[in-house]
Amino acid sequence: MPGARAGSSPSGMKPTDIANPDYFHKVVDCQWACPAHTPVPEYIRMIAAGRYSDAYMVNWHSNVFPGILGRTCDRPCEPACRRGRVEEVTGHAEPVAICRLKRAAADNKDDVRSRMPAPAAHKNGKRIALIGAGPASLTVARDLLPLGYTVILYDGDARAGGMMRTQIPKFRLPDTVLDEEVGYVLDLEPELRLGQTVGSLKSLLAEDYDAIFVGCGAPRGRDLDIPGREEARAHVHIGIDWLSSVSFGHTSRIGRRVIVLGGGNTAMDCCRTSRRLGGEKVDVVVRSGFAEMKASPWEKEDAMHEGIPIHNFLVPAEFLHTGGRLTGVRFQKVKAEFDADGRRKLVPAGEPDVVMECDDVLVAVGQENAFPWIERDIGVEFDRWDMPKVDERTMQSTNPRVFFGGDAAFGPKNIIWAVAHGHDAAISIDLLCQGKDVHLRPPPTVNLSSQKMGIHEWSYDNDVSNDLRFRVPHAPIEKTLRDVRLEVELGFDLKQAFAEAQRCLNCDVQTVFDTPKCIECDACVDICPMDCITFTTNGDEGDLRRRLTAPTLHKDQDLYVSGSLQTGRVMVKDEDLCLHCGLCAERCPTGAWDMKKFLLDAPRTGYACSR
């Protein structure tokens, strides 16, 4: 009999502790991967239901800039998305278009101003200075202002927005979207000190601020010091400076032949902007191979779609010039070699140098932090890379009153990280101002509730869509290349948004197993379309993984292990490829399986209660 060969091994895995919020949070791959922990499936279901305003507000609470991020986010959620794994058998596996669905919510929402927090009616007397008016500082401002803090926002530019305004081309992020979402924060009435560059942190510290947040970004574009740089100066531009100059309307033309040096997203913005400002022959030249480029795959695609070739394994060696005029760039050909540790090295390929002619060069080979305005004797310590020492959890520097966030904290990342830093810094500042320990962080709010509506009815759509990822429609290229401010992507229409939303697997609706109710009838094992479930004798994790119904593909995905069952066996579920279709729960005769929605609200300061 089955019981005879059972007998649970004492060395086996312990029952999974589902009371630990991290366990189910990790199953929601997208939310876990999002630095701001946006509850992605929750808002995607709202989009499917046509509740665009609600979807927008879920986003706004988490990430402050849904319309901006829905166009520009680096989308760490998408590589994590389970859909990209479960579709492997189709040969066209792609994640849900989470980012563009976010935009669909922003584009189709109603007027949400009435749902925004109001400026605080009573001030708490605490004064916080924010340096830089980019995404990190704006997030801190939004989180603190409704609580009654007085927030003073400094920026060298005349308008708030930071790099979102100066570096992201308008054809990717129109001003209307930016102004609206920056506006929601400014509506909370921070004191604006725009057009004022902070020249000394020391003097700012001497003023009566309770805390100072540094969110000034990584404003310095790296230069390329190779022969000819000085002589060809007039036609060699630093990428981010050039982009902001275009953004402000100071620059509106570029040469006919343009070479963009660098393989990151800034390089992609530079080359695409060039195409719109008179660059007929624009080439991107990258040191590394195509796959190792830092630019997001979709940004590379968009550039190539606009007729911009990307040349790889070419290291710039010299700017060629005659009579002070740039004529071209000479490149050395390299190849990738891997040392014993698997580290990649670029070594000369031993082939003749390549010369490419051009009229202008845009240098987009990286950004650097620069803090010449922070004195080194005010308790803010710097490390050997000349970066401030910042606690990754609290965002606090070695001076307890000074906090960092965004690119200023750990070097260039992206907007969503800046937002996450902003939330964390706001919590710390709030704790600091209350005289509390900034290391004692508030826990997330977690809710786990059954989605059962009837015998086989759930409050979510559990019928898994077979659609492959939908493409976002673009404006015709003849038009977009003629207007540097015309947005390229049109966004999903409502039908496409619905269909794409239906691809979401609802990974937040968790399969929850109640051990004592199980009669081991095997119904769940039989019905599971992904062979996720195994009933077997217990063992350690490696041993269990070898005995699963279907082989383990991703060991970073957890095994959900039950307590000991009547036959002495355990239920083991590999979370990896679960479709969250709920068929296990539909087939379970005793309700041992249930589908419960796990809603995690990452900790933030309590602005929502202030209205």
Added chain:
Amino acid sequence: MTYIAKPRLRHPAIPVNRLGFTHRDYEGSVSTLCAGCGHDSISFAIIQACFELSIEPHRVAKLSGIGCSSKTPDYLLGQSHGFNSVHGRMPSVLTGANLANRDLIYLGISGDGDSASIGLGQFVHCIRRGVNMVYITENNGVYGLTKGQFSATADKGSRSKAGGSNMDSPLDLVSMALMVGASFVGRSFSGDKDQMVPLIMAAISHTGPAFIDIVSPCVAFNNHAGSTKAYDFVRAHNEAVNRLDIIEPRQAITVEYAPGTSEEVALHDGSTLRLAKLAADYDPHDRVGAMAYLQSRAAAGDLVTGLIYMDQQARDMHANLNTVARPLNGLSEKELCPGSKGLSAFNAAHR
């Protein structure tokens, strides 16, 4: 039952058999039985067995009568031939089909109502005739479709969900199959796939009438205390006489048993059946011994499962009747019609 079809997506790394199919390719339409029905587990054991044997689905004919059990052929082998016949009449239809085309694998799926009551005569005669088939009864001891009255296989003294006791003597299909000449007899439990799958595989590989009785708890009407066909009761009283392993011809034998505790039996398709003895002196080749053993264990309240009897020298109906080897649909008019001369000669031989 569920309202939605099982999603088409599948795990990318599940095994593929010799034909390039995964077990998902052997599924049928979505089951309409109650959630947790033992019958569904049996369906999946059949699916798994056919997958493991790399059976081409179009070479299988699945036949059934009426009842919960007889609905299940729809839920497996969606690419196979099927015949949902009249109540209790599956054995006749199967016999006829087999006579017409001996090349197919015949899978008769029935229940305790279909085979032990209305179809009892059909059941015994089909086995008696030696039809080459796998005959499975999904035995839950109740009439589930009519809300749980005792069936003919309900044990004496077992209690119904409504509270009544069964006063009639039970009919043991395994004993009857042994008595009337089944050359392969097994019994299993729907909650034990490790036992069911190799048993079904061995039965499919066997030539001759193979019968498997599978106790399959009815979660709606017969899974309570006092029932002898409930998950808990069967688990507590299940006595497996052996453990089966099917070893494919190319496969290496990895598990070793102590001498005298296991035997290897060659199956007709070239694979090997490994039998590990669990009951020390049980011999599955001794028909009379098997019948006596079943009676004695039943008297002690145990349910004997595993491979109960197997006759390797079995003959099937076609051998007994000396029928033509080719399926009838493969014979041309030339072979089927002797012509007037041949007919005259044939008639003359009988004068």
